[in-house]
């Protein structure tokens with residue numbers, strides 16, 4: 001199933017109940033509390049800013065737009081710092097082995113591998129990271145800077161996931177993946193629990209609950225984590241939840257349309273590198289199938305336009321540095337708000353208070369400069 005953007009899918013299976021007990025083994029208040037306690041104790045922990053964008057909201061016919069800016073998270077420039085590194089720490093605690101005897105590994109399109117490598121360095125274990133053919137040299141170097149060995153494999157992200165799993169099984173390494181599949185669910189749960197902290201920080205900082213939350217989807221891990229955190233907090237009165245994906249790597253939208261997991265029909269060749277995933281994570285699917293109200297599919301240009309708009313703000317909006325996977329959620333909401341049929345379907349109007357997550361800063365500095373025309377420093381200095 002390939003959609004023409006902007007495209008909307010309504011989830012026919014969505015439940016408007018309190019948080020279903022069947023989801024508690026995946027994501028829970030207890031998992032969030034543990035992740036919060038642990039991560040808040042890491043040196044250098046700071047809450048990332050929650051920024052209001054009044055001009056953008058006004059221009060788009062919305063009541064308010066709130067943007068959680070993850071560009072400064074632990075110096076890694078993306079929310080992913082919360083997931084992979086936390087999962088490494090939890091894994092080491094479970095194994096009870098001297099960290100020097102443990103090797104962690106994963107496949108990545110950049111940000112997750114950076115987090116696992118950072119965690120491995122921090123907690124003292126060895127690390128081997130797999131990247132696929134189109135991951136940039138800049139991203140590769142950023143992972144190597146944390147002492148990891150980085151291996152480039154042929155094919156796309158899903159091929160690199162399979163290669164990491166095969167090599168780990170042969171060598172006794174531990175896969176710390178952000179996606180789950182049959183028989184592999186414990187570690188991705190920890191990764192998602194780490195992400196829940198980002199959502200909780202945003203909810204704590206909001207003056208009133210949002211009416212809508214939009215999150216971009218790769219394998220769906222962060223979307224599921226934000227949705228679960230909102231559901232646990234607000235119960236049946238939770239905000240409408242929207243997942244937004246690139247047309248060339250949309251796997252959640254076709255899955256929601258079909259009522260079961262479906263792989264992306266696109267070639268995964270999207271500029272939004274962090275979202276170039278062809279299969280929904282097994283655990284994320286259970287959460288999204290139960291609670292995601294809508295899926296939107298957008299094209300790369302829509303995301304780039306929003307990157308430039310955030311870098312060149314008008315009115316009282318501050319300048320923001322958003323990488324190419326950061327703006328998808330916001331771009332989806334803005335595209336829907338502009339189209340009367342989609343605005344009606346999603347109930348977007350002047351009373352809407354929308355929360356979005358700017359999930360990364362300029363994690364690929366050269367690409368950011370090419371797309372926006374200036375460096376992150378220049379954007380912020382202006």
Ligand SMILES: Cc1ncc(COP(=O)(O)O)c(C=O)c1O
Pocket residue numbers: 078080109111112178216217218219220221222223273274275277325326359360
């Ligand atoms: C910046 C950024 N945003 C969003 C995502 C999507 O996260 P997930 O794969 O959990 O859906 C990623 C994934 O790598 C990412 O790097």
